[in-house]
Amino acid sequence: MDFSGLIEKKRTRFDELESAVTSGSLYDDPAKAREILREHARLKELLSIADECRRIEQQIAENRELASDNDAEIAEMAQAELPELEQKLPELEKRLQIALLPPEPDEDRDAIVEIRAGTGGTEAALFAADLYRMYVRFAEANNLKIEVMDTSEADLGGLKEITFRLSGEGVFRKMRYESGVHRVQRVPATEAQGRIHTSTATVAVLPEAEEVDVELKMEDLRIEVCRAGGPGGQGVNTTDSAVQILHIPTGRIVRCQDGRSQQQNKERALQIMRSRLLEDKRREEEEKYSAHRKALIGGGGREEKIRTYNFPQNRVTDHRIEMTLKSLDRFIEGDIKEMIEALLSSDMEQRLQDAQNEA
Template identity: 60%
Template sequence: MDYSSIIDKKKARLAEIEALMGQLDFYDDNRKAGELLREHRGLETLTKSWDEYQRVLQQIADNTDLMKSGDAELAAMAEEELPGLQARILELEAAVQRFILPPDPLEGRDVIMEIRAGTGGDEAALFAGDLFRMYSRYAEERGWKTEPLEASPAGVGGYKEVVFKVSGDDVFSSLKYESGVHRVQRVPATEAQGRIHTSAATVAVLPEAEDVDVQLKPDEVRIEVCRASGNGGQGVNTTDSAVQVLHIPTGVIVRCQDGRSQLKNKEKALTILRSRLLEKKQQEEAAKYSAHRRALIGSGGREEKIRTYNYPQNRITDHRIEFTLYNLDQFVEGRLDEMVGKLQTAEVNDRLAEAGLE
């Protein structure tokens, strides 16, 4: 499909934003400025990808002509270059397609991630810990920042629950596919017979909510201070630093005791609460998606089995797109890019079909 007319409109919008960026009052409204800067970054990436797409397309045409020429040496060189050019054109086309679609208003957000041990007892807690480590490594690879918000360590290791924030460029657009049930098949360290067990952990990826998304009215929020409990380390059990926040209209409760500062625990609890309330709004919005896209990025529910980690076969399978890799040992070290790329492509293709832009 020829996207030239769409690209022309995008270039006009890019010039419009650049004119706004040159005005003295551009940063007077920080939130609006941030949105425009994110849009500018996407449009700039789109135009660069489109320009390179045109150049590579011309190179393919030139090489095809050279292959038909009478010069055997030039024809051989042109033929040798062609597979690389054809692979590159597919990459560039995917990038162009992704950026011509209307951006998700949440794309530029940081995220709150919640990992909870599911079925499988101690092994599920250990797997939750493995997932936390995997996402921490992935964030480190991408140059993102992780910040722990709340954790309930399990006695055997791992976590009953761990909540943390991930900040950086394109965080939500990369991690939003991780929500759901992650299943692991392996021999637990405590298994004397060497039998493979199946356990699970749930992951929730919540875009960090802003005040404009969720307004917390004072009369709808009950904040209680209490004594921290559990294995919090020296000192944590002797201070009334834990904070519990109840959102009265929905019944959502958030408890935070990760730090010794009561004020910081309150701020963290309110951050998590806003993101959980935004998640509820997202679940309602998800009903508008096509069936395929709803299956791909989830309905917002945490009960959907999305992925299986099979250790004996070094296999990782994403059930939404029926895609399998045989590098589980690298995947759990944070090498998620290939899987994330496949999920992004699948979503883009579905959105293009919905918009009639295939």
């Protein structure tokens, strides 16, 4: 399939964005600036792949011509290079087709991540804390920024729940596949008989919403201020700084207490509420997706068991793509990039197939 015309249109658009990016007025409108920078980064990657495709095509043509050269040595060298070049080209063409797919809504946004202990009592709370540490390590290794928005610690250690913001390049696109039920199989430290216990924690990854995405009307909100509780220092325990917001039309409730002030907690709670409502809207749109894609990316549903962490066998299995890694010791320390890339690749291939079927 010849994409040259479409690529030239993308190149023209990239030149327009390049002028905008170097303009001194770029940040006059911060929201528009973010959109411009996101599109600029996407097109830069696409054109890089397209240029590499064209270079390989030219090299293949040249080598085929040289392979029939009168100089036997030159012909032999050219012929020897052909198999590697011919193998590389289809891989690049596939990447190009995927890059040409229109971006999905929200994929370039930052993410709000919520982790909650599920079934399993104390062990579930400890596992929730392990998952949070895993994402912290992943963020550190990939130049992402984490901002804790709210926490609730368990009495005997671990976390009942934690909500944090994860920001950086393409965060939601990478992290969205973490939504669902994570199951752990291991021997708890308190287990005298050495029996393996199964516990769960749930993860929900929401695209961070902006004010223009979701309008929160004050008449639809019930905002209450109360005394913060739990660990956090003297200031947290002695001031009425915790904020709870009820969104009356949906019944959704958000509570924040980790901020340094009542105002900061209110802003964080509103930010989380917008993201949850935006996720509801996104979930409705995903009902239109194919059954395969819904099974793969899910909807952040806490009933969907997506992954099992088996400590005795040092393996982690993602049930959506039937991928098993026998390196749980590294995985739980944040080395999750291989799994994320496999999930992203599977999703992109299905999108490409869906697009070809609709064409």
